[in-house]
Amino acid sequence: MISVKNVSKNFGSKIVLDGLDLEVPRGETVVIMGRSGTGKSVLLKLIAGLIPVDSGEIWFDDTEISKLKTKEMNGLRQKIGMLFQSAALFDSMTVAENVAFMLNQHTNYTKQEMLKIVDEKLELVDLEGVQNLRPAELSGGMRKRVGLARALAFNPDVILYDEPTTGLDPVTCTEINQLISDLHERLQVTSIVVTHDMHSAFSVGTLMVMLHEGRQLAHGTPDEIINIDDPILQQFVLFGAPDQILKMENPILKTYIGR
Amino acid sequence: MNRQSETHESNNGFRSLPILSRIKVRLHNVLSETGQAFTLFFQTLVQIFRPPLQFDLLVKQLLLIGVNSLAVVIVSGFFTGMVLGVQGYIQLKPYAVEGSVARFVCVSIVKELGPMITAFVLAGRIGASITAELSTMKVTEQIDALEVMGTNPVKYLVVPRFLACTIMLPTLTIFSTFAGIGGGFTAVVTLFDVNGSFFLLEAQKNLYVGSVLISLIKATSFGMAIAAIGCYKGFSISTAGGAEGVGTATTGSAVISLITILILDFVLNHILFNILGLV
Ligand SMILES: Nc1ncnc2c1ncn2[C@@H]1O[C@H](COP(=O)(O)OP(=O)(O)OP(=O)(O)O)[C@@H](O)[C@H]1O
Ligand SMILES: [Mg+2]
Numbered sequence: 001m002i003s004v005k006n007v008s009k010n011f012g013s014k015i016v017l018d019g020l021d022l023e024v025p026r027g028e029t030v031v032i033m034g035r036s037g038t039g040k041s042v043l044l045k046l047i048a049g050l051i052p053v054d055s056g057e058i059w060f061d062d063t064e065i066s067k068l069k070t071k072e073m074n075g076l077r078q079k080i081g082m083l084f085q086s087a088a089l090f091d092s093m094t095v096a097e098n099v100a101f102m103l104n105q106h107t108n109y110t111k112q113e114m115l116k117i118v119d120e121k122l123e124l125v126d127l128e129g130v131q132n133l134r135p136a137e138l139s140g141g142m143r144k145r146v147g148l149a150r151a152l153a154f155n156p157d158v159i160l161y162d163e164p165t166t167g168l169d170p171v172t173c174t175e176i177n178q179l180i181s182d183l184h185e186r187l188q189v190t191s192i193v194v195t196h197d198m199h200s201a202f203s204v205g206t207l208m209v210m211l212h213e214g215r216q217l218a219h220g221t222p223d224e225i226i227n228i229d230d231p232i233l234q235q236f237v238l239f240g241a242p243d244q245i246l247k248m249e250n251p252i253l254k255t256y257i258g259r
Numbered sequence: 260m261n262r263q264s265e266t267h268e269s270n271n272g273f274r275s276l277p278i279l280s281r282i283k284v285r286l287h288n289v290l291s292e293t294g295q296a297f298t299l300f301f302q303t304l305v306q307i308f309r310p311p312l313q314f315d316l317l318v319k320q321l322l323l324i325g326v327n328s329l330a331v332v333i334v335s336g337f338f339t340g341m342v343l344g345v346q347g348y349i350q351l352k353p354y355a356v357e358g359s360v361a362r363f364v365c366v367s368i369v370k371e372l373g374p375m376i377t378a379f380v381l382a383g384r385i386g387a388s389i390t391a392e393l394s395t396m397k398v399t400e401q402i403d404a405l406e407v408m409g410t411n412p413v414k415y416l417v418v419p420r421f422l423a424c425t426i427m428l429p430t431l432t433i434f435s436t437f438a439g440i441g442g443g444f445t446a447v448v449t450l451f452d453v454n455g456s457f458f459l460l461e462a463q464k465n466l467y468v469g470s471v472l473i474s475l476i477k478a479t480s481f482g483m484a485i486a487a488i489g490c491y492k493g494f495s496i497s498t499a500g501g502a503e504g505v506g507t508a509t510t511g512s513a514v515i516s517l518i519t520i521l522i523l524d525f526v527l528n529h530i531l532f533n534i535l536g537l538v
Contacts, residue, residue: 011499050403074409082407088400102408154408 001026001190002047002158007056008214009042016042018214019056024207029184029191031205033236038211040194041085044160047192048082049073078106081156085163085194087147089135095122095146096131102154121149126175141168148176152183159183161193165200173200180204198237210236227252296491299413303421303487306414313419320423324385328377328431331384335376336435340368340442347443348451360453361461364443369470370477373436375524377428378481382516386489389420390512393493394505400498412494421486428482429475436474469537477527481520488516 004022008015016039024030034040045051047058049065058065060076068076089098097104099121100114109117115131122128125145135143144167151159164180165173177200183189184206195201201208201222208225210217210233218225218233225237227250234256276284347363393416396402405412440462447453492512496504531537 045403048403048407050406070411074411077407077409080407082404084400084404086400088404090396090401090404091399101410105408105410 034211081151082160087143316419324427336438337442340439341446344443344446361458362465365462368439374477386485387513389489390492394496424486425482429478432478
């Protein structure tokens with residue numbers, strides 16, 4: 001569904017992505033891992049067409065996004081939901097207005113219909129009674145969940161999550177992971193999830209990709225990933241990996257757990 | 260990769276460059292920024308005529324500008340008028356033409372100072388706050404969020420601010436002009452031996468439709484300039500700019516607006532008086 005082909009991106013002299021390839025098949029949940037500053041957020045912004053690639057191509061099915069006109073791009077974007085790392089809520093609007101933003105801009109729903117959808121989406125992310133608060137009155141974790149509700153409001157086909165569980169308590173984390181899995185199973189949504197949280201990665205990911213120095217270091221299903229003998233990858237995966245993985249009888253994992 | 264190292268060198272070595280090259284670098288920056296600002300200006304014009312126009316956003320901006328600036332504009336106008344009246348009377352008296360003080364005050368206020376004071380107040384208040392708001396939205400990724408949701412930021416953010424400024428500047432100019440004439444009248448009539456109805460009659464005799472037209476044309480152009488500069492400065496900040504970037508952009512916006520207003524005033528005077536022959 002989404003293919004990133006040989007994409008490079010620099011900021012000044014800083015090389016962020018260096019010939020990256022990535023395939024996101026329809027209906028899969030691809031988890032992207034990588035150290036801080038490897039360009040995971042930049043990758044999501046490139047896919048959403050927010051910043052231009054320096055070289056390479058990004059395809060959505062059979063359209064290459066850099067060739068789209070502004071209007072066509074805006075049409076495509078209505079099918080994409082994006083959760084920003086910083087949530088990026090509009091701070092001049094209430095929570096309800098934030099969540100209803102796309103409905104307000106692109107549909108002719110009445111106020112009641114919009115409010116109903118807003119309530120529904122806020123309930124999905126386990127937030128109630130915050131409709132009339134401003135983003136500044138929310139905690140970091142609440143803001144993130146409002147951002148998620150806003151990304152879901154237009155029932156997107158593709159959802160880009162930038163660290164959906166960072167800064168949330170364990171209970172909410174589990175709920176968000178459950179929500180991501182549900183969207184995948186029930187609605188066949190295609191998702192890209194950037195995360196450092198291995199619990200989350202292993203519970204939502206159907207495919208996993210590790211970025212390192214601007215390229216793909218490894219990719220595969222979760223089972224394949226834990227069988228790849230690569231110190232950089234395993235160091236990352238084992239840190240904070242869930243118990244059921246740490247306890248597995250896996251020769252490769254054993255060597256790295258020892259260290 | 261080369262781009263950054265080049266700019267780095269030119270930044271570090273900027274002070275050691277010979278004066279002519281320094282001027283060249285500065286001039287190059289000014290010209291390229293002006294070009295980008297005009298690009299945004301034309302995009303805005305295109306988006307204005309592309310339906311739908313979101314009236315609620317426009318009304319919100321109109322009220323914001325009007326409510327925020329009306330009192331300041333009136334007070335500034337009134338005192339400027341008083342100063343003009345006093346100075347005018349003192350300067351004209353030795354030539355025994357102090358009767359012309361009404362003409363002096365009214366013509367200066369209507370054609371020059373009314374639009375100018377209003378524009379100065381709005382550049383400081385509205386232009387700067389537009390830049391602060393948009394650049395904050397930029398660094399907190401709110402503008403990215405708009406785009407991701409399929410909304411054009413120029414249409415959603417720039418168009419209402421641009422239209423509101425363009426409409427409100429002439430509107431507020433009418434207030435500052437009346438306040439200015441009122442100030443001149445008050446000063447001259449209370450402090451000096453000038454007859455009130457004589458002042459008003461003189462004022463009326465020396466004001467033409469052309470003068471009002473000049474005032475409104477100037478005010479409209481100043482309004483466009485303030486909004487265009489405010490929005491451009493807000494958008495042109497890099498996402499990596501942070502709070503410091505917002506501060507720099509905001510002061511930059513006010514200063515550039517003030518200078519642009521002065522230059523624009525001169526150019527418009529030339530066009531309106533010398534070429535079109537308005538009085
Ligand atoms: N707008 C920008 N201007 C300049 N540099 C940028 C910009 N955006 C990102 N970068 C740089 O690109 C690199 C990658 O940033 P990015 O935010 O994608 O990292 P990340 O992988 O998401 O890290 P984290 O896990 O901490 O969120 C960083 O070194 C950052 O400094
Ligand atoms: Mg990031």
